[in-house]
Amino acid sequence: ASLQEKVATGKELVRPSDSPDLAVNISRIKASIDELDAYKNSLNAVNDRLTVEESYIGGAKDVLIKLKQLTLQGANGTMFGRDREVIAIEVDELISEMKNLANGTDAKGNFLFGGSRVLTMPYAEDAEGVIRYQGDNFRSNIDYTSYRQSSIGRNGLDVFKPVLSGGSTEPVAGVYEVKLGGTLEPLDTYTLMLGQTAFHYEVRPGDNTEKVLDRLAHQINEASLDGSVSGIEASVQDDTLKITALDGVARQIAVGTRNASDPTDDLFSSVEALEGSSSVVASLSGTMERGDAVSLKIGTRAITYQIKGDEGGLSPTNPAAVIAEVKKVTESSGLFTGAAGLSIDPEDPSKLLIEPLTSNLGRVEFQAVERTNINDQSATVELIEEPRPALPERVEFFESLQEISKVLRSGEQDLIQRKLDHLDQMLDIVTMSMADIGAEMGSIQDEISINEDLKLQLEATLSGQEDLDYASAITELQAKMMSLEAAQSSFAKISQLSVFDYIR
Known part of the structure; x- marks a missing residue:
């Protein structure tokens, strides 16, 4: 743009093409100023709404104060029914x-x-004449800046909250189920943690899953009786331990196992020829434990017997009972039928006599294998029914207000006192709402002030970028005008000379 155009408009930049970079900067600054103006308009609108809210809530507080005064009058036990009726009508x-x-x-x-x-009207009577809330819990948001947002305004659930009735709900009992899995072995330990209280049971010979769970249940119930734990009841059914939290309070329940029984390494077996006979004697000695094994091999054929630990109806069992089971199982298998005959030594039942029935019986081996710990135990806890504790009951704001006139008419002093407590709660609620409004209005005024300061800074920056330096521009324009006038004067003088004047 020409210097004259700049002076005429008062702008450094007349057309964007004169300086694209400067044009972009100016555009950004103007956009920021427009954004601040939009925020200011929004903040002012919110401030106006809060002012209206404050007026209505302040009026509600005044009404509650009057209601409390009337209820206090009605609490006077010397008042007659007619006097209470007058107060109830005013209520x-x-x-x-x-x-x-x-x-x-x-x-x-x-x-x-x-x-x-x-x-939609927020509060209206239902079919029974009780004033109910028809709105929702929505609160609108406002953008203070491009990066700061806050919820504003209140709904009926904020301003007219339910109040504590003075009663409580019934608790809902929680049910936990404990189950065990895997192999139970003597000396294994099961631990159940009920909060910080631990219950232990060490497995004994002959115990089964139901027995272990029953002992844990017994310990829990004993602890409940002596006060070590409270609100808990335990029972066993179908191999499941059921723990009931009668008070509805959630419990942290954990159960674990520890395999503490190491195998006894004194199980021995031997094979020897019977003197004066072709028979072979296989014998066992030592401790017979569940999981131990006995292997009999004749020639290329072999059979293995897993010791159960209760052979012969004994707990623990003994070598003689195990030898008897080995003989029984081997004969039932038919593996050595026609090759060897088996019998128990009548003088020592811990010995098995093996008599060859063929000339090529082959080598006889009898081996005892010590068990290792069986670590397949498992224990699980499952929440079947979620507990819910007793909670304070609440009554709706307007429902409680409408009950005031009823109790005043009845003259029941305990109910009137309860309504006075409700009114105190209501006054606290609306007072807090007014305090929140005051805080929000103060925050909005602070934000408006900050935005105004920022706008002034942006306008100053815009002026420096956009406005023309008049003093410099006019000086430059005057210099150019003088140069132009001098050029024009010289041209005029030259144009008046003839060729002869020029030669002369």
Whole structure:
């Protein structure tokens, strides 16, 4: 652009093409200023709404104060029924006024305390005449800046909250089930943790899953009786330990196992020829434990017997009972039929006599194999029914208010005192709402002030980028005008000379 255009417009940049970089900077600054103006308009609108809310809630507080004064009058035991009726009628009128305040609207006719349902009356009577909330718990958000957002405004659940009735709900019992899996072995230990209280049981010979769980249940019930734990009941059914939290309080329950029984390494076997006979004697000695094994091999054929630990009906069992089972199982298998005959030594039942029935019986081997620990135990806890503790009961704001006139008419002093407690809670609720509004309005004013300061800075920056330096521009323009005038004067003088004047 020409210097004259700059002077005429007062702008350093007349057309973007004159300086694209400068044009971009100016555009960004103007956009930021416009954004701040939009935030200011939004903040002012919110401030106006909060002012209206404050007015309605302040009116609600005044009504509650009057209701408390009337209820205190009605608490006077010397009042007659007619006097209480007069007070109750005035209470009904104040409740109607409170309902109108709760259904307050803004300048556009939108309901203030209905949440997102701005066109639906928040509070209305149901079929039984009880005033119920028809709105939701929505709160709108406002952008203070491009990076800061806050919820504003209140709904009916914020301003007219339910109050504590003075009673409590019934607890819902929680049910936990404990199950065991795997192999039970003597000396294994099962530990059940109920919170910080531990219950232990060490498996004994002959125990089964139900027995272990029953002993744990017995310990828990004993602890409940002596006060070590409270609100707990335990029982066993179908190999399942059921722990019931009667008070509805959630419990941390854990169960674990520890395999503490090491095998006894004194199990021995031997094979020897019977003197004066072709028979062979296989014998066992030592401790017979569940999981130990005995292997009999004749020639290329072999059979292995796993010791159960209760052979012969004994617990623990002994070598003679195991030898008897080995003979029984081997004969039942038919593996050595026709090759060898088996019998128990009548003088020592811990010895098995093996008599060859063929000339090529082959080598006889009898081997005892010590067990290793069986580590397949498992224990699980499952929550079957979630507990819910007793909770304070609440009564809706307007439902409690409507009950005031009823109890005043009845003259029941304990109920009147309870309503006075409800009114104190209501006053606390609306007072806190007003305090929140005051804090929000103060925050909005602070944000408006910050935005104004930022806008002034941006406008100063924009002026430095966009406005023309008049003093410099005019000086430059005057210099150019003088140069132009001098050139024009010289041209005029030259144009008046003839060729002869020029030669001369």
